[in-house]
Amino acid sequence: MRWRNSKQSYNVEDRRGQEPMQAGMGGMGLLRILPFLLRTKIGRIILIAGAAFYAFQYFTGGNMLQNGMPNTSSQAVGEAGAEGQNDESRQFVAAILGTTETVWQQKLDGYQEPTLVLYNRMTQTGCGVGQAQTGPFYCPADQKIYLDLSFMNELKKLGAPGDFAFAYVIAHEVGHHVQKLQGTSDQVHQLQQQSSQADANKLSVMLELQADCYAGIWGHEVNQQMDMLEPGDIDEGIQAANAVGDDRLQQMAGQAVHPDAFTHGSSEQRIAWFKRGFESGDMSQCDTFSQLR
Numbered sequence: 001m002r003w004r005n006s007k008q009s010y011n012v013e014d015r016r017g018q019e020p021m022q023a024g025m026g027g028m029g030l031l032r033i034l035p036f037l038l039r040t041k042i043g044r045i046i047l048i049a050g051a052a053f054y055a056f057q058y059f060t061g062g063n064m065l066q067n068g069m070p071n072t073s074s075q076a077v078g079e080a081g082a083e084g085q086n087d088e089s090r091q092f093v094a095a096i097l098g099t100t101e102t103v104w105q106q107k108l109d110g111y112q113e114p115t116l117v118l119y120n121r122m123t124q125t126g127c128g129v130g131q132a133q134t135g136p137f138y139c140p141a142d143q144k145i146y147l148d149l150s151f152m153n154e155l156k157k158l159g160a161p162g163d164f165a166f167a168y169v170i171a172h173e174v175g176h177h178v179q180k181l182q183g184t185s186d187q188v189h190q191l192q193q194q195s196s197q198a199d200a201n202k203l204s205v206m207l208e209l210q211a212d213c214y215a216g217i218w219g220h221e222v223n224q225q226m227d228m229l230e231p232g233d234i235d236e237g238i239q240a241a242n243a244v245g246d247d248r249l250q251q252m253a254g255q256a257v258h259p260d261a262f263t264h265g266s267s268e269q270r271i272a273w274f275k276r277g278f279e280s281g282d283m284s285q286c287d288t289f290s291q292l293r
Contacts, residue, residue: 001163002228008094009101013144015119089149090118096167099228100174103221107283114138114177116145116170136169138176140185145173158243158252162236164229168215168274169240175214179207198260206288208264209273212241213286216277224281234278241270 097116104111117123122131126142135154136147152166179185188207192200219237223229242248245267247257264270276285 001167001230001233003092003095003099003163003167006095006226006228007098007102008091009097009113009116010094011097011101011113011115012090012094013115013117014090015117015123016149017120018123089152092163092166093118093147093149093170096170097174099222099226100171100218102226103218104174104178106221107217108178108181112143112181114143114145114174116147118147118149120148120150136173138173138180140176140180143177143180145170145177147173155240155243160236160240160243162233162239164219164233164236165240165243168219168237171215171218172211174218175211176207178214179211184210201260201263204263205265205269209269210286210288212265212270213273213277213288214283216274216279217281217283217286219274219278220281223278237274237278238271241274242267245270 093116101111101113117125119130120132122129123146124130125139125144125146127137127139130137130139130146132148132150136145136151138145147170151169155161155165155169176185185207188203192203195203215237219229219234244264246262246264247259247266250257250261259266265273273286273288
């Protein structure tokens with residue numbers, strides 16, 4: 001992909017390098033053990049020592065345990081003081097997010113841009129604790145996309161290397177944001193609460209395949225409008241869609257293929273809906289709900 005000259009989005013929040021306390025998770029752990037600490041003398045001493053430590057951190061700038069590295073508190077791309085954080089992976093993510101903003105501002109009236117959070121291992125989200133092992137995800141509660149960059153290596157292991165493969169993943173999560181703005185995801189979640197597990201899974205598949213179709217629309221526009229695609233890029237996107245199909249993941253886990261347990265769709269379905277969006281560039285072609293009933 002020819003992404004290096006693309007405008008980078010400012011809606012990137014970088015939590016990499018933060019400890020769980022900094023990433024908004026420390027308070028939950030403290031609340032769980034606070035009653036125990038208050039009941040014992042040693043516990044009260046620990047609380048006093050902890051309070052003194054954080055007071056010292058506050059008044060000395062909070063760098064006592066940073067080992068000379070810059071503080072990696074959350075800040076958007078382009079802000080001053082991002083030394084050590086403006087690496088190539090971050091630039092790539094910000095550039096791809098920037099292209100999604102351009103595309104969806106044109107496609108959707110009143111489009112509100114999501115924030116993409118980069119983190120390591122785990123972080124607090126509006127949907128609970130986010131963990132890298134779950135892969136990239138969109139949280140509708142805070143309208144943020146959460147991404148651990150280690151997923152780039154996971155895609156390679158799944159047989160989907162390349163920058164466009166990873167860009168497809170980001171565009172898919174932005175597709176979920178589009179669904180949130182349209183009210184589609186809220187309607188689906190309400191229906192799921194009234195459905196059997198099998199029917200709830202089918203609704204989830206429809207939602208995911210529509211996000212794949214929206215990712216295809218994004219690909220259509222970055223190719224036609226921005227001339228960013230190079231030979232082989234579309235194949236990378238197709239490989240990524242194939243790699244994350246439910247049937248393939250079940251097989252890789254040594255399991256038999258159980259379509260009733262699908263939540264994202266088969267590899268064939270994911271490829272088909274990505275290609276449908278890419279070839280048409282038309283949101284009306286992404287009605288998975290009527291097509292898959």
